[in-house]
Amino acid sequence: MIKVLFADLDDSLFQSREKCPEGVALQPAAFLKDGAAISYTTPSQRDFLELALTSMTVVPTTARNLNAFRRVDIPFCSYAVLDYGGVILHPDGSADTGWQQEMQAAMALSYAGLQRVMDVMNTYATSCGFGATARIIEDFGTPFYVVMKDPDKRSDRLAQIEQQAVATWIATEGSDFYIHRNGNNLAVLPKALNKAHAVQRVSQWLRAQHGEITTFGLGDSRSDARFMAACDYAIVPTGSQLSSSTLGAL
Ligand SMILES: [Mg+2]
Structure with a gap:
């Protein structure tokens, strides 16, 4: 085996x-x-x-x-x-097209949510005077998730943004999304991803x-x-x- x-x-x-x-x-x-x-x-x-x-x-x-x-x-x-x-790559390095099509369809449904939570995160960070900015990560022409990093690697600031801004958004309009936070990395992902x-x-x-x-x-x-x-x-x-x-x- x-x-x-x-x-x-x-x-x-x-x-x-x-x-x-x-x-x-x-x-x-x-x-x-x-x-x-x-x-x-x-x-x-x-x-x-x-x-x-x-x-x-x-x-x-x-x-x-x-x-x-x-x-x-x-x-x-x-x-x-x-x-x-x-994205799934085959051993020859090519992306699987069937998976790509499934993910493109799922991510198209999530794009408005990604833009919204990116705005929520950036507005909150700016209001606190934090230098962190959220951005949407794309690959193979498909937007997948939002990520925010703190320029001074202050994970406590990201924890605050998670708790005060992202968690509230997920509890209300963002129920199809989830959070990944570890170290200097705060990401918001569609559940389909x-x-x-x-x-x-x-x-x-x-x-x-x-x-x-x-x-x-x-x-x-x-x-x-x-x-x-x-x-x-x-x-x-x-x-x-x-x-x-x-x-x-x-
Ligand atoms: Mg890891």
């Missing part, structure tokens, strides 16, 4: 330098558009990756868009789930090709929990948001 690892990338397989422990040998794993290294692996992450890439079919399952995914220097060779599940949906589709394809498969889910964020829970096994990096709200809480 083939073993399939659906793997979140950022803060699961690598992270920015300030999140890396001191005194360990780091290697760059992801780069900015200008070629500068932005994310690094630790020795234990490289050990884990070596194990995964030699014994499993690894399916990156990430919020990254195509451009950002191409700046990850890890030799993946199977399917890839991008944009929180909005979820890594779990794309993981389910890729699992169906892999079962059709290989028969029964054993699935593993790796992720660091609460928003990864749903696709991980659909796998046979869940792998959670120690010290992550998901670890502190599950294993750490016990």
Whole structure:
């Protein structure tokens, strides 16, 4: 039976330098558009990756868009789930057109909501004097979700915007949307956009090709929990948001 690892990338397989422990040998794993290294692996992450890439079919399952995914220097060779599940790439790098059409139809219904919550977030941030701005993230010509980052990486400001502006909006007109917040990242996503949906589709394809498969889910964020829970096994990096709200809480 083939073993399939659906793997979140950022803060699961690598992270920015300030999140890396001191005194360990780091290697760059992801780069900015200008070629500068932005994310690094630790020795234990490289050990884990070596194990995964030699014994499993690894399916990156990430919020990254195509451009950002191409700046990850890890030799993946199977399917890839991008944009929180909005895009599925085949092993040859081409986007699945059937999935693309389904997602375009779903996202067209969400676009007015994305614009509205972006306005709500920007209006609130401006009224507080925060420098953060929300923007809609598009890929393959499709708008998928809204993201806001604080220029000073003040996660407490994002928490305030989430609680005072976004949560109220979701409780009233935004019931078809949900929040992902982790570190300096506040995102609002349509419920139709979820890594779990794309993981389910890729699992169906892999079962059709290989028969029964054993699935593993790796992720660091609460928003990864749903696709991980659909796998046979869940792998959670120690010290992550998901670890502190599950294993750490016990
Ligand atoms: Mg992550």
